[in-house]
Every structure is written in structure tokens, then in C-alpha cells.
Amino acid sequence: MPLNERAELLLKLLIHRYISDGHPVGSRTLARETGLDISPATVRNVMADLEDMGLIESPHTSSGRVPTAQGYRVFIDTLLKVRPLTNDAIAEIEDRLYSDQDPQRILSTATDILSRITKFAGVILLPRHQHTGFKQLEFLRLSARRVLVILVTSDGGVQNRVLATDREYTESELIEASNYFNSTYHGQSLEQVRHILLNDMQHDSDEMNRVMKTAVQVAQKMFDADRVEESDVLLSGEENLLTVPEFSQLGKLRELFDTFKTKQDLLELLAKSMAATGISIFIGDESGYHALNECSVVAAPYEVDGRSIGTLGVIGPTRMDYADVIPIVDVTARLLGSALGTLDSDDIAGESVS
Amino acid sequence: MPLNERAELLLKLLIHRYISDGHPVGSRTLARETGLDISPATVRNVMADLEDMGLIESPHTSSGRVPTAQGYRVFIDTLLKVRPLTNDAIAEIEDRLYSDQDPQRILSTATDILSRITKFAGVILLPRHQHTGFKQLEFLRLSARRVLVILVTSDGGVQNRVLATDREYTESELIEASNYFNSTYHGQSLEQVRHILLNDMQHDSDEMNRVMKTAVQVAQKMFDADRVEESDVLLSGEENLLTVPEFSQLGKLRELFDTFKTKQDLLELLAKSMAATGISIFIGDESGYHALNECSVVAAPYEVDGRSIGTLGVIGPTRMDYADVIPIVDVTARLLGSALGTLDSDDIAGESVS
DNA sequence: CCTTAGCACTCGTATTATCAGAGTGCTAAG
DNA sequence: CTTAGCACTCTGATAATACGAGTGCTAAGG
Numbered sequence: 001m002p003l004n005e006r007a008e009l010l011l012k013l014l015i016h017r018y019i020s021d022g023h024p025v026g027s028r029t030l031a032r033e034t035g036l037d038i039s040p041a042t043v044r045n046v047m048a049d050l051e052d053m054g055l056i057e058s059p060h061t062s063s064g065r066v067p068t069a070q071g072y073r074v075f076i077d078t079l080l081k082v083r084p085l086t087n088d089a090i091a092e093i094e095d096r097l098y099s100d101q102d103p104q105r106i107l108s109t110a111t112d113i114l115s116r117i118t119k120f121a122g123v124i125l126l127p128r129h130q131h132t133g134f135k136q137l138e139f140l141r142l143s144a145r146r147v148l149v150i151l152v153t154s155d156g157g158v159q160n161r162v163l164a165t166d167r168e169y170t171e172s173e174l175i176e177a178s179n180y181f182n183s184t185y186h187g188q189s190l191e192q193v194r195h196i197l198l199n200d201m202q203h204d205s206d207e208m209n210r211v212m213k214t215a216v217q218v219a220q221k222m223f224d225a226d227r228v229e230e231s232d233v234l235l236s237g238e239e240n241l242l243t244v245p246e247f248s249q250l251g252k253l254r255e256l257f258d259t260f261k262t263k264q265d266l267l268e269l270l271a272k273s274m275a276a277t278g279i280s281i282f283i284g285d286e287s288g289y290h291a292l293n294e295c296s297v298v299a300a301p302y303e304v305d306g307r308s309i310g311t312l313g314v315i316g317p318t319r320m321d322y323a324d325v326i327p328i329v330d331v332t333a334r335l336l337g338s339a340l341g342t343l344d345s346d347d348i349a350g351e352s353v354s
Numbered sequence: 355m356p357l358n359e360r361a362e363l364l365l366k367l368l369i370h371r372y373i374s375d376g377h378p379v380g381s382r383t384l385a386r387e388t389g390l391d392i393s394p395a396t397v398r399n400v401m402a403d404l405e406d407m408g409l410i411e412s413p414h415t416s417s418g419r420v421p422t423a424q425g426y427r428v429f430i431d432t433l434l435k436v437r438p439l440t441n442d443a444i445a446e447i448e449d450r451l452y453s454d455q456d457p458q459r460i461l462s463t464a465t466d467i468l469s470r471i472t473k474f475a476g477v478i479l480l481p482r483h484q485h486t487g488f489k490q491l492e493f494l495r496l497s498a499r500r501v502l503v504i505l506v507t508s509d510g511g512v513q514n515r516v517l518a519t520d521r522e523y524t525e526s527e528l529i530e531a532s533n534y535f536n537s538t539y540h541g542q543s544l545e546q547v548r549h550i551l552l553n554d555m556q557h558d559s560d561e562m563n564r565v566m567k568t569a570v571q572v573a574q575k576m577f578d579a580d581r582v583e584e585s586d587v588l589l590s591g592e593e594n595l596l597t598v599p600e601f602s603q604l605g606k607l608r609e610l611f612d613t614f615k616t617k618q619d620l621l622e623l624l625a626k627s628m629a630a631t632g633i634s635i636f637i638g639d640e641s642g643y644h645a646l647n648e649c650s651v652v653a654a655p656y657e658v659d660g661r662s663i664g665t666l667g668v669i670g671p672t673r674m675d676y677a678d679v680i681p682i683v684d685v686t687a688r689l690l691g692s693a694l695g696t697l698d699s700d701d702i703a704g705e706s707v708s
Numbered sequence: 709c710c711t712t713a714g715c716a717c718t719c720g721t722a723t724t725a726t727c728a729g730a731g732t733g734c735t736a737a738g
Numbered sequence: 739c740t741t742a743g744c745a746c747t748c749t750g751a752t753a754a755t756a757c758g759a760g761t762g763c764t765a766a767g768g
Contacts, residue, residue, distance in 0.1 A: 026730065026732085028730080039740070039741050041740075041743090044731090044732070045739090045740085060731095061747050061748055062732050062733095062746085062749080063732090064730080101500065102515065102516045136496075138494060140506065142510065146455065150494065150502075150514070156516065158516065160512050162456050163455075239608060239615055242604055242608045250597060253596055257593035261593055380760050381760070381761080382759085382760080393711070394760090395712050395762095396712065398760090398762075399710090402761095402762080412760085415720095416717085416718050416719050416759070417759070418759080
């Protein structure tokens with residue numbers, strides 16, 4: 001069931017039209033739109049075909065047609081010409097991303113950029129720390145039984161956590177411990193470190209001296225806590241969705257915001273995008289999540305050193321201007337990747353992970 | 355213009371009734387409600403008086419009456435009997451707040467508690483670090499020109515920031531610097547430290563050795579950055595407001611969420627509450643912020659060691675059940691204070707701030 | 709002087725009817 | 739295959755209507 005040229009043209013025009021003014025579009029309008037000398041009746045025939053193929057539908061017996069998720073899919077995959085960003089726009093994104101040194105803040109800047117430019121919600125799947133390198137671990141004694149553990153990763157990220165310890169450690173024990181730890185695990189990936197730690201815990205503790213045990217125990221706790229953490233998704237600009245006419249029913253909106261709050265579904269969806277290469281687009285119910293029924297998600301992984309470490313994207317109504325949104329997501333992902341990469345290469349020679 | 359007993363009773367009943375079902379309440383309903391043998395006409399006379407006093411108003415010429423902001427004010431100040439929390443409920447809040455060691459997370463748990471229980475939005479003004487004590491500053495060399503600065507405060511809080519430095523510092527310089535810094539400023543309040551730092555910068559640098567300068571410069575940067583930071587307000591449960599009938603107009607809602615996003619107004623409002631003692635309640639436009647027109651904010655400062663260090667509260671529609679919300683805010687503030695205080699006293703003897 | 713019954717009046721809301729406009733599907737002719 | 743014509747459907751706006759709830763006022767009664 002290949003589309004002939006005219007059907008393609010009409011589908012494309014219909015979607016453009018629908019995206020730009022949001023009303024179902026009828027045969028007369030569409031006939032005028034083509035520029036060709038073609039009558040509404042003819043258009044109606046073609047539209048009937050498109051409807052049979054499941055690409056468009058009419059909300060009511062007699063109002064114009066509206067694209068279905070499948071219609072958008074065909075449109076995006078085969079008909080869409082994206083509208084590249086101007087150099088100015090690119091430079092502006094770049095400026096904002098490069099104006100900070102702290103990876104955590106850069107990431108949140110990225111979602112902010114996405115939501116501000118698109119006027120929808122920006123979302124980002126934070127880097128999975130398993131794939132980044134271990135760089136440094138420091139212990140700071142806060143009080144008798146509370147130790148602050150600071151983990152520095154090769155991408156310049158810093159995490160800290162206050163741990164309640166089982167027994168009291170002295171200042172010097174902790175220093176020794178961190179020295180031991182840093183020299184032992186230097187240059188490994190976090191994933192590897194975690195594995196080794198697990199092993200070390202299984203070997204009976206006799207082989208290890210007390211200091212090693214200290215370090216391992218404390219670090220183990222830290223890694224454990226890190227795994228549980230579900231703050232892996234950052235969202236911003238949700239408020240933009242309030243004024244999107246598609247979401248004018250408060251019930252829908254509530255459902256959507258609840259989904260945003262738990263983040264679980266978003267996380268899974270973005271994980272899918274990360275597994276793919278390039279831009280992923282989930283249209284309407286394609287995502288499989290009920291709350292995202294009327295939403296589309298445009299996402300792209302961002303890479304450092306040629307490896308995808310996370311995904312960012314935009315969540316908006318299915319009726320969004322893909323030609324605009326796609327390049328924005330694309331460019332932001334690239335620039336974010338290189339902004340993070342820059343931090344990386346800023347490391348002292350010899351400390352980068354192989 | 356004092357209210358006689360019957361007028362008070364009627365105002366109270368009217369507000370209760372309005373709070374519970376949201377419809378303007380008329381004379382017949384109210385007459386029935388009293389239990390007294392009183393006719394609707396009599397009630398109407400009283401209502402007319404109350405309207406003259408500005409305590410109630412009718413949305414339209416002929417529908418029942420609704421309390422005005424001023425009416426709520428009188429109600430809350432003189433007529434309201436709060437509904438204390440059950441011991442179970444208190445214990446539950448306590449459990450959640452005490453189940454964590456990290457002040458940052460405890461604070462965010464607090465807003466979560468507020469929003470979950472009240473079904474409105476929870477908000478918290480984070481502790482003003484100026485008033486807490488300085489405890490420890492550590493420098494960690496990340497790369498040639500990037501230093502991680504870790505500031506530990508006496509309340510157990512940890513802040514870290516990556517700084518790009520003007521020149522390269524060696525590992526040992528940094529250690530010396532932090533030693534110098536920690537011994538010099540030990541036990542001072544952050545406020546004091548900041549002041550001394552400012553002074554130190556003004557004295558011509560000749561009097562200071564290089565290490566001192568290092569520490570001061572880096573710390574100065576850190577404090578500066580901290581001051582600018584406007585992440586002083588934490589909000590949660592905004593999505594609860596989506597289903598509040600009062601906010602069914604998307605325009606209003608959008609305005610509200612924008613206010614939430616910038617946080618500036620909330621910050622000012624909560625600052626007012628912190629200046630007061632005990633529960634503050636801002637009803638409707640009393641707050642002075644247009645977006646909060648139809649909202650009330652119930653807030654209470656939380657104290658550690660008898661000193662208010664922040665404020666938490668609930669943002670909901672003016673028509674909220676104050677009898678429930680007030681004790682929730684009150685109890686949460688108290689428990690949060692003591693939860694944070696516990697962390698404090700956990701410090702090793704001699705390290706607490708006088 | 710306070711209370712109350714009665715009554716006319718005002719609005720808001722829901723229901724219904726009506727009508728114009730937009731669009732469709734079908735048929736038959738070019 | 740295209741197109742004109744036509745009957746039909748459905749939406750949305752507008753107006754008419756009726757109804758219910760509630761008010762304010764007045765006048766009578768305690």
C-alpha cells in the first residue's frame with residue numbers, strides 16, 4: 001500500500017495545516033492549499049483512502065480530518081523536512097551549556113534550554129554512573145559516627161553522602177582508607193569498582209587489613225545507596241503544558257503531572273531512546289503509557305567519547321511542530337555531549353579513563 | 355463593631371459549610387444548620403450585617419454568601435478550633451523525618467509530608483546558612499585548574515561546588531589552605547566568616563601569606579556563588595492543585611505555576627512568616643501577590659536550638675480546611691526542627707557552635 | 709426592638725429549539 | 739479518473755424558556 005505522490009502531498013499538507021492551527025482540516029481547505037488545480041471532491045476521495053490506511057481520521061462524522069499516530073509516524077519518517085537551527089540559535093545554546101563547570105548544573109541547564117525554546121517540557125535522563133570512571137573517593141569525618149563520603153567521577157561529577165557508621169573511625173584511619181581506595185581503584189569504571197567491592201566483601205575479611213575493610217565497607221554503602229536513588233530524570237517546563245489546548249481537561253493534565261512526579265515511566269521511555277541511535281520519537285500511545293496518550297516525546301541520546309551516557313528530550317502534545325523540535329533536541333544533545341566532554345578532557349593528563 | 359454571639363455562630367457555620375462543599379450558602383441552609391429555632395429571614399438579616407462588615411459577600415445578586423478574605427481572617431483568629439493530629443499521625447510524620455541523616459533530604463521529605471497529607475502543595479524555605487555555624491572546609495584538586503570545595507556546616511549540611519581557579523594549585527597548597535582555614539574560622543557562624551573574608555580581601559594582601567590568600571580567595575568565590583543561588587525554596591505536590599475546583603481555569607493555574615517556578619514571590623512570602631513567631635496565615639490577596647489571589651498559605655518557622663532557621667508551609671485554595679491544615683503545618687515544623695536538631699547534637703563534643 | 713411570614717424580584721443554570729456553517733459520502737456525468 | 743451536485747450529518751452559536759435558589763423589603767406579631 002504505497003502512497004502515490006499526490007496522497008503524500010495531501011497528507012503532508014494536512015499535517016502541516018493541522019499542526020499550525022489545530023483544527024481538523026476539510027477537503028475544501030486542503031484543495032486550496034495544494035496550489036494544484038484540484039477539486040474538493042477529488043481531495044475527498046484521496047482522504048477516504050488515507051483514512052482506510054489508518055493515517056487520518058475524523059473526530060466526528062462531519063468535520064475535517066486529523067492525523068492519527070500512524071499518520072504522524074509516516075509523516076515524520078518519510079515526508080518531514082526539518083527546519084535547521086540558525087547559527088545564532090546554536091551559538092546561544094552552546095553559550096549556555098558551556099557557561100558552567102558543574103555537570104549537574106549543566107544537565108539541568110539543558111532541560112531548561114529545551115523547555116524554553118520549544119515551550120513544552122524538557123526532560124533529561126542523567127548519565128548512568130556505572131559507565132563513567134571512578135576518579136577519587138574522600139572521607140570526611142563529621143562526628144563520631146558520621147562520615148561524609150565524597151565520590152568524584154571521571155566526568156567531573158561529584159556526589160556526596162553522609163553515612164552513619166557502625167563504629168567510630170579516627171581521622172587518620174579515614175585518610176589511610178581513602179588513600180588505599182584511590183590507589184587501588186584508580187582508573188576503573190564505577191561498574192568495575194562495584195563488582196570488585198562485591199567480591200571483596202565475599203572473601204573472608206581476614207585477608208584484608210582494617211583500613212581496607214573500612215574503605216570497602218563505607219564505599220559499599222555509598223554505592224548501594226546510589227543504586228536505589230531514583231532521581232535519574234530531570235524535568236523542567238511542565239508549566240508550559242498547562243496552556244497547550246490539547247491538555248485543557250484537568251483530568252488528563254493531572255494524570256500527566258502524576259506521571260511526571262513519579263518519573264518511573266519517563267525513565268523507562270528514555271531508556272528505550274538511549275538504546276537506539278539518533279533521534280527517537282514516541283508518538284501518542286506508541287509509548288505505551290496511558291498518561292502520555294496525547295503526547296509525543298522527541299528524544300536523543302547524548303554522547304561523551306562516542307558513548308551514549310544519557311538521553312534528553314522534549315515532551316509535548318502530539319500536535320507539535322516536529323520540524324522545529326527535532327533539530328532542537330538534536331543540537332542540544334550534541335552540544336551537551338561535547339560540553340560534558342570538555343570537562344572530561346580538562347582532567348589532568350593520565351587520569352582519564354581508558 | 356463587635357460580633358454578637360449569634361453572628362459569630364452563623365459566620366462560623368457558614369464558613370464550615372462553605373469549606374466542606376464549596377457552594378455559596380444561603381439563609382435557609384444556614385438556618386437549618388444552627389440547630390436553633392430560627393427562621394431564614396432572621397438569618398438573612400444577620401447575613402446582611404456580616405456583609406456590611408465585609409466578612410461575607412455574594413458572588414451574584416442572588417445566590418448564597420461566601421466568606422471574604424477578611425471573613426476567613428476573623429474566623430481563623432477568633433472562632434477556629436483546630437483539630438489536633440492523632441498520636442498515630444504525629445508518629446508517622448516523626449518516623450519519616452527521623453529516618454534520614456542528610457539534612458537536605460530531610461527537608462525535602464518535609465515538603466513531601468505536607469503535600470501528601472494536606473493534598474495541597476508543600477513548600478519549605480531552606481535554612482539560611484548565614485545563621486548556621488561554619489564547621490569545615492575542604493579542597494579537593496580535580497584537575498589543573500578545577501578545585502572542588504566542600505563546605506560542611508554545623509547543622510550537618512554539606513555543600514559542594516566546583517571552582518575554576520585562576521592559577522594552578524598543588525595538592526599540598528590546598529591541604530595547607532584548608533588547614534589554615536579550618537583552624538582560623540572554626541566555630542564561627544557563616545555570617546561571621548563571610549564578613550571576615552570580606553575584610554581580609556580589603557586589607558592589602560601583603561599581610562597574608564600565599565596559603566591564606568588561596569583559602570580566602572577560593573572560599574570567597576564559594577560564598578559568593580552561594581549567595582546568588584536562588585534554590586532556597588523547595589516545593590512539592592503542585593500537581594495536587596490541578597484538581598482543586600477553584601483552579602479550574604487554566605489561565606489562573608498557569609500564573610500560579612509560573613510563580614512557583616520563579617520562586618521569588620514564595621521566598622519573600624515565607625521570609626515574612628519566618629520573621630513572625632508561630633503560625634502565619636496569608637489569606638487570598640492578603641499576600642499581595644496576584645497569582646496567589648485565590649490561595650492561602652499556612653506557614654510556620656522551624657527552629658533549631660530555639661532559633662528559627664527556616665519556614666515551611668502549605669499552599670492551597672483559600673477555601674481549605676484550616677482546622678486540619680494548621681496543626682499539620684505546626685507539628686511538621688516542630689518535628690522538622692527537632693529532627694534537624696538531633697543531627698546537630700550528634701556532633702562530637704566541643705564542635706557545636708556556641 | 710427583634711423576629712418572622714409573605715411576596716415580588718433577580719440571577720444562574722439547564723433544557724430545548726433553531727439555524728448557519730462546514731464537511732462528508734454518494735451518484736452520475738464529463 | 740475527475741468533478742459537479744446534492745442530500746445528509748454534525749458542531750457551535752444564539753435565543754427562548756422554565757426552574758430553582760436566594761435575596762430584600764414590608765408589614766404584622768411578640
